Amino acid sequence: MQDESTRLHKQQYGREIASIISEFGETQTIMEAGVGEATTLSFVLQQLDVPQAFGFDISWSRLCMAKEWLEAEGLLDRCNLFTGSLFEIPLPDNSIDVVYTSHSIEPNGGHEEAALRELYRVAGKWLILLEPAFDLAEIEAKQRMQKHGYCINLFSAINSLGYDVVRHELFPLAINPLNPTGITIIRKPEVSRNPPALCCPVTRGELVPVNGAMFSPQHLAAYPVLEGIPCLRSENAIVASRLLSTTDKQ
Numbered sequence: 001m002q003d004e005s006t007r008l009h010k011q012q013y014g015r016e017i018a019s020i021i022s023e024f025g026e027t028q029t030i031m032e033a034g035v036g037e038a039t040t041l042s043f044v045l046q047q048l049d050v051p052q053a054f055g056f057d058i059s060w061s062r063l064c065m066a067k068e069w070l071e072a073e074g075l076l077d078r079c080n081l082f083t084g085s086l087f088e089i090p091l092p093d094n095s096i097d098v099v100y101t102s103h104s105i106e107p108n109g110g111h112e113e114a115a116l117r118e119l120y121r122v123a124g125k126w127l128i129l130l131e132p133a134f135d136l137a138e139i140e141a142k143q144r145m146q147k148h149g150y151c152i153n154l155f156s157a158i159n160s161l162g163y164d165v166v167r168h169e170l171f172p173l174a175i176n177p178l179n180p181t182g183i184t185i186i187r188k189p190e191v192s193r194n195p196p197a198l199c200c201p202v203t204r205g206e207l208v209p210v211n212g213a214m215f216s217p218q219h220l221a222a223y224p225v226l227e228g229i230p231c232l233r234s235e236n237a238i239v240a241s242r243l244l245s246t247t248d249k250q
Contacts, residue, residue: 001039001069013102013173014043017128020185021048021098024126028052029196031096033086033119034104038066042073054096054196056084056232063229080198082230086115088201090232091122092194100128103181109149112157120163124193126185127163129154133182136170141178150179158184201234208244215243 001007017040021027027050032041035055045053053075057063063081070076084090086104099122105115119127134145134152145152158165167185174181198207198214205218207230213222214230221237223230 009173009175010039011043014040015047016171016173017100017102017130018044018047020128020183021050021100021126024098027097027125029054029096029124030098030100031055031091031122032104033089033099033101035066035081036062038063038070038079038081040102041066041079042070042075045075045078046073051078052080052196053078054080054082054091056082056089058083058085058233060226060229060231064227067227067229082198082232083236084201084232085234087111087118088234089118089122090199090201090204090207091196092199092204093121094124094188094191095194095196096122097124098126098128099123100130102130103132105129105131105151105154107148107150109151109153112151112154113161115151116154116157116161116163120161120186120188123186123188124191125188127188129184129186130171130181131184133170133180136182137180141180144178155182155184158186164189198230198232201232202237210243213238213240213243215240217244 029052030050031054035041035057041055060083070079099119132145132150135155164187166187171181171183200216200219203218207214212225215222220241222240223232223236
């Protein structure tokens with residue numbers, strides 16, 4: 001972000017995403033899946049009056065940098081950061097107004113349908129995918145995507161799942177012509193909504209803050225919280241069936 005051209009591209013990229021989201025009307029919550037250092041999310045939030053944003057990544061270290069970046073940009077108070085898996089997102093069904101990705105499904109070639117199902121599950125109204133556009137790419141770009149194991153079957157998986165696609169085209173701000181970004185906007189039918197509270201990735205039940213951890217009474221396991229960032233991948237679960245009773249005695 002110290003490089004002027006890189007920062008300008010990121011600003012334009014985030015501004016375009018924000019412009020699309022603003023067309024959806026009132027939005028209370030957004031989430032970037034695979035948020036990394038939150039540079040994209042920050043420039044989206046600078047353009048949107050959204051009260052609450054969520055971002056997760058499999059890497060705690062990237063989220064630690066994201067926390068520093070968002071604080072420096074004056075945006076941390078609007079953001080909820082946590083580690084999580086794209087295939088076990090620790091949020092309830094239909095809980096986030098707008099869910100979006102930015103080349104997060106990309107490295108998961110062969111698992112497109114599983115990722116789509118989970119993102120769609122959490123989305124309350126809209127799902128925006130900014131991912132490699134294999135079906136819209138030139139031959140050289142397609143060969144590169146295949147070589148790197150990218151998600152080349154994303155759009156066919158969307159069609160097979162029967163999702164309501166309202167837009168599917170090349171995104172104008174791809175940084176690498178050999179990895180063209182496509183934008184796919186999926187509209188979700190009106191559904192019963194759930195509040196956007198972090199939950200156990202295994203049971204999707206509630207999490208209770210206990211002694212610097214997040215405890216799942218249903219899973220009888222605790223998830224650590226490092227530097228204020230909940231670690232909510234299922235493999236982070238620590239068997240702790242007596243945690244609550246032990247805490248009560250202290």
